[in-house]
Amino acid sequence: MSRAVGLHLGLLAALAAAQFLLPDYHHGNLARIMVLAAFASAYNITFGYAGMLSLGHAMFFGAGLYAAGLAAEFGGTAAPLGLVLGVLAGAIVATVVGLLALRTTGVSFMIVTLMFAQAGFLTVLYFGEFTRGDEGFVLAPAARTVLGLSLADPATRYWAALCVFGAVMLGSLALARSAFGRVLAAIRENEERTRMLGYDVFRAKLMALAVSGAMAGAAGAAYALLFGYVGATFASIQYSILPLLWVLMGGAATVLGPFLGTLLMFYLIDISSSFTTAHMMIVGFALIGLILFFPKGILGTLRERAAPWLP
Amino acid sequence: MSKTTAPEPRTTRATLTRRTALKGLAGGAALAAAPGWVPYIEAQSSAPLKLGFQVHRTGIGAAYGRWYDRVTTAAAALINEGGGIGGRPVEIVTEDDGTDPKRGAEVVEKLATQHGCDLAFGTLFSHVVMGSAPRAGELKLPYFVVSEGHHVASGRLNRYTLQPGITDVKSQVRAMAPWVTQNLGKKVTMIFPDYAFGHDHRDFFSEAVAAQGGEVIEKIAIPPTESSFTKYFPRIPRGTDVLYHVMVGPGVLTFVKELGEFYGTGARPAIFGFIDSLEAVDIATPGLDFLEGTYFWEGMPRYAPPDASEHEGFYRQRVGVDANGASMSDPKDIATYAHMFGCWETLHVIKAGMEAAGYQGPADRAKLIEAVEAMTGMPESREHPQGDKVFNGRTHQVFGHQFISRVEGARLSVVHKTSIEDGMYPDEVDYTTQPF
Numbered sequence: 001m002s003r004a005v006g007l008h009l010g011l012l013a014a015l016a017a018a019q020f021l022l023p024d025y026h027h028g029n030l031a032r033i034m035v036l037a038a039f040a041s042a043y044n045i046t047f048g049y050a051g052m053l054s055l056g057h058a059m060f061f062g063a064g065l066y067a068a069g070l071a072a073e074f075g076g077t078a079a080p081l082g083l084v085l086g087v088l089a090g091a092i093v094a095t096v097v098g099l100l101a102l103r104t105t106g107v108s109f110m111i112v113t114l115m116f117a118q119a120g121f122l123t124v125l126y127f128g129e130f131t132r133g134d135e136g137f138v139l140a141p142a143a144r145t146v147l148g149l150s151l152a153d154p155a156t157r158y159w160a161a162l163c164v165f166g167a168v169m170l171g172s173l174a175l176a177r178s179a180f181g182r183v184l185a186a187i188r189e190n191e192e193r194t195r196m197l198g199y200d201v202f203r204a205k206l207m208a209l210a211v212s213g214a215m216a217g218a219a220g221a222a223y224a225l226l227f228g229y230v231g232a233t234f235a236s237i238q239y240s241i242l243p244l245l246w247v248l249m250g251g252a253a254t255v256l257g258p259f260l261g262t263l264l265m266f267y268l269i270d271i272s273s274s275f276t277t278a279h280m281m282i283v284g285f286a287l288i289g290l291i292l293f294f295p296k297g298i299l300g301t302l303r304e305r306a307a308p309w310l311p
Numbered sequence: 312m313s314k315t316t317a318p319e320p321r322t323t324r325a326t327l328t329r330r331t332a333l334k335g336l337a338g339g340a341a342l343a344a345a346p347g348w349v350p351y352i353e354a355q356s357s358a359p360l361k362l363g364f365q366v367h368r369t370g371i372g373a374a375y376g377r378w379y380d381r382v383t384t385a386a387a388a389l390i391n392e393g394g395g396i397g398g399r400p401v402e403i404v405t406e407d408d409g410t411d412p413k414r415g416a417e418v419v420e421k422l423a424t425q426h427g428c429d430l431a432f433g434t435l436f437s438h439v440v441m442g443s444a445p446r447a448g449e450l451k452l453p454y455f456v457v458s459e460g461h462h463v464a465s466g467r468l469n470r471y472t473l474q475p476g477i478t479d480v481k482s483q484v485r486a487m488a489p490w491v492t493q494n495l496g497k498k499v500t501m502i503f504p505d506y507a508f509g510h511d512h513r514d515f516f517s518e519a520v521a522a523q524g525g526e527v528i529e530k531i532a533i534p535p536t537e538s539s540f541t542k543y544f545p546r547i548p549r550g551t552d553v554l555y556h557v558m559v560g561p562g563v564l565t566f567v568k569e570l571g572e573f574y575g576t577g578a579r580p581a582i583f584g585f586i587d588s589l590e591a592v593d594i595a596t597p598g599l600d601f602l603e604g605t606y607f608w609e610g611m612p613r614y615a616p617p618d619a620s621e622h623e624g625f626y627r628q629r630v631g632v633d634a635n636g637a638s639m640s641d642p643k644d645i646a647t648y649a650h651m652f653g654c655w656e657t658l659h660v661i662k663a664g665m666e667a668a669g670y671q672g673p674a675d676r677a678k679l680i681e682a683v684e685a686m687t688g689m690p691e692s693r694e695h696p697q698g699d700k701v702f703n704g705r706t707h708q709v710f711g712h713q714f715i716s717r718v719e720g721a722r723l724s725v726v727h728k729t730s731i732e733d734g735m736y737p738d739e740v741d742y743t744t745q746p747f
Contacts (some may be wrong), residue, residue: 007517024424032417118536125506134535135460135507136412138445138467148440152449228445231412231438232506271409272416277368 004311008173008255012166019158031158032257033266034165035222036242040245040250040258041168042215048186048253049181050208051107051188055240056097060213062235063089070232072143073105079146083164083221090217091210100200103230105191124232136231141225144225157226164222164258168215173255175211176311180300185253200251220233228311245283249290251297254309259297359402360389360395360670361535362444362661363385363422363431370410372436378647379654380405381458385630386658389693396691397670403426412442416523423450429673432657433457437507441599444468451747453676455661459483459610461511466740470747471676471721472581473683473707474614476523476657477610477650481510481515482734486713487583487608488519490727495581495606496552497525502543503543503557505532512585514559520575533558540566544573563588564598571601582606584715586723592649593637595721602718609714609723610649618727626655626696635722652697659694660686660702677747684743701731705741710734 013277018030022029028188039061039298044120046052071077125133144151151157175181183204195201222237224230242265243258250261268286272279294301364383367376378652387403395401404426408415415434422428430453435438437460444462447454448469454475456463461473461481499520503509509532517527517545529548533540540562549553558566566588582605594602595623612619613636631639638644660683668675668682684704691699700711710731716723 024419028420029417120534122534128505128510129509132441132511133505133507136441137461138441152445227415227416229412229442230448231442233412233442235436269414270421271356273369273409277373277407279407280369 003309005173005299007310011256011259012169015162015165019043019155024154027154027158029266029270031154031161031226033263034161035219035226036246037259037262038165038168038222039216039219040262041247041255042212042219044247044252044258045057045172045175045184045208045212045215046258047244047247049176049188050184050205052154052205052209053110053244054209055110055237056101056117056120056234057212057216058239058244059097059113059117059191060090060094060216060224061125061220061239062120062232062310063213064217064222065129065176065224065230065234066124066220067217068221069139069224070135072139072225073137074130076143079144079151079225080144080263081224083218085230086217086221087214088217088223090220091214094213094216095206095210097212098206099252102205104208106267107197114237114240117235117237121232121235121239123238124235131230134232135228136233137223139230140227141228144228146297150225152228153287160226161222164218168218169259170253171211171215173311176253176255180204180207188253211218244286248297251294251300251303252271254297254299254303257297264298321628330528349716352688359400360397360665361402361404361426361428362443362658363419363428364405364413364421364433365418365431365439366433367410367439368405368407368437370408372410372439375435375616375647375650376407376410378591378651379435382630382651382654383433383658386531386655389547389629390658390662395660396665401662408434408439408443409435410436410439415439415443416446418448419446419452419454423452424449428452429662429670430455430676430679432661435459435655437462440472441467444472448472448517451676453679455657457650457657459650459653461515464703464706464739466706466742468619468707470680470707470742470745473680475660475683475686475702475707475709476655477653477709478711478713478734479512479708481736482608482708482710483585483713484512485519485736486522486734487715487730488525489518489733490715490729491555491583492520492523492525492729495583496550497523498550498552498681499527499549499555500531500547500580501527501553501555501557502531502533502547503535504559508559509533509557512555516555536563538565539569541569541573544570548642551580554580554582557587558584558588563738564592564596566600567601571598573600577584584608586610586649590649591645593643593645594718594723599721603721605689605718606718606726607718607723608649609716609725611652612714612716612723612725613646613648614722614724616715619687620691620696622696625667625693626652645672656689656695660689663694680747701733701735705740705743707742 043057046054067085067089068082072082097116104112104219149156246261247258251257272282334422364378387401391400406418408418422431432455434456435458440456440458448471454472457477459477461479503512531543531546584607586607586609615634632646633639636648664679664683668678670679686702689695689700698712700709702709712726713729715727717726
């Protein structure tokens, strides 16, 4: 087993052990952070590895959230099926959007994905009769049960969050170490050269977006099922920008960066908002400091300076 | 409502010897001296009750949050001056939720598990309530919202969530409908934001107007991202008697200005709106002149009415608001007066509930819920300065009076006060049948 694999499995083992050690508040927080980190990892596939700056990922997260939520609300589906539906919804929406948006690159791609995400957000509001719009709806306890275990139970929720995060993280690791991952990195570094070498760049980018959408959909579905609330806020522009910030903080194109970024950003806001209403200014200063001292994010800079083996 | 029965005291026969007495004394002394035990004894007697205040200090609800904060501080100070709750002082533990449902759930968790609060209260915006209430239910944390949303009484939340300090939107619009149809006209056109808050008004008011023999002849939904409204006004039918608007957010000043430009000095229908549009906004703001002669719903009159009760005056003075509805220290700082009384009254309901339940600590949370569920009439008093109320323990929702005010000389003057019965509707849920 290589150092890289050992490190990632070690993190999962540490997170499993934390279940028994953390006080209640941080235990609940870590479950939430793991789900959001799965979302950030999904974003990292598109932004970190394939070099596509998307501002549309709230749409993929929202697709998973609403697929699981609406299926449970109106179809009475069980939680595992909800998760599967979330993955499918995220992948399908990402593929359809990708077929259109990938005709553009760079800033244009960012604007087109943003436009689609806004359309998705407004669609949620438009169908308020079913989605309850911005107010959202609460999932019934019966819809949040797996094998007779309630996902509202802190321990069950923690294990479920760890499973989702672990699957996404190990999937990201496998992708980063695969031939496909190297193609994505090649596209990020020089798209024209990759095309000249005979790779189907459009197809590779579309696949990356679909995988990313599926992972984001899984995170969205998990959020709905684990925390019991489905609302339009999660499909708003804010949730397209947040994963970008988490990935930038932790380190783009590093497998563990999204988790580290989500963790640090969560506690930065949690702690600073207890002292000041200007907590977003503190976040802003932190990001400026990050750009000055860790231009490639914490783990990206660490990899560059001390640990080149870090995937 | 489930009944709690005190366990029968166990009768035991024991022979007290000198040895057992000494053992007991020694054991008791050791336990009392042990670290951690003294605070427990203290907590049973005089440790502060920690009330978690979930406040919108930032985000779209910040203007409301600022005044909810001030009212909460004033109410807590009054309660502490009067000896606290059950003889224990009250400590307000405040956390900002950023008016965000995700953060709201995190804040509820933080108040319960990190700060060790006995309960949480104070949430206003409906989407934050919806995002936070499931977590409060899971944590078995009493959660007193001050939101005016119909979410509590609709049965969509849980037994731990209550709204005893402010009426809900369904009750408000039902109470308005008879007066509007009898005094302003029966053909109504509604302009509302195209999201849940607007949809509640659309659905509940349409139903209430129809029950009064009126009709909503056009429903104009404005997308939430809209910044200009002129293009929607030609859709207002010519036969409209009453234009009903509930626009909120930063675009409301533009909305009123453009509506004024649309009608100019010509004939226009009667206009009725909800003060939510203009909470924390000075009616005398340039551009709002068009509102002269129009009508508004108010939860509590911003401008002190000539016949205001002694209790209203006491409350107004304690929360630092002058007779014009502005801060006593800054006349430009307009209060969210139509809503913020909800925090004051909620805190006093909490006090009454805790004292009735003999609340000692988190183990008594279910008793607190049952004590509040058992409440019915709430007479007008210093504790309830907005007016008398009736609490429905089955639906966890309070019912009260509503006010209709007319804009006259850039001030709001009350022209009608509804009865409590005007706003009542059949139960949609019975939370008391849900287990704790």
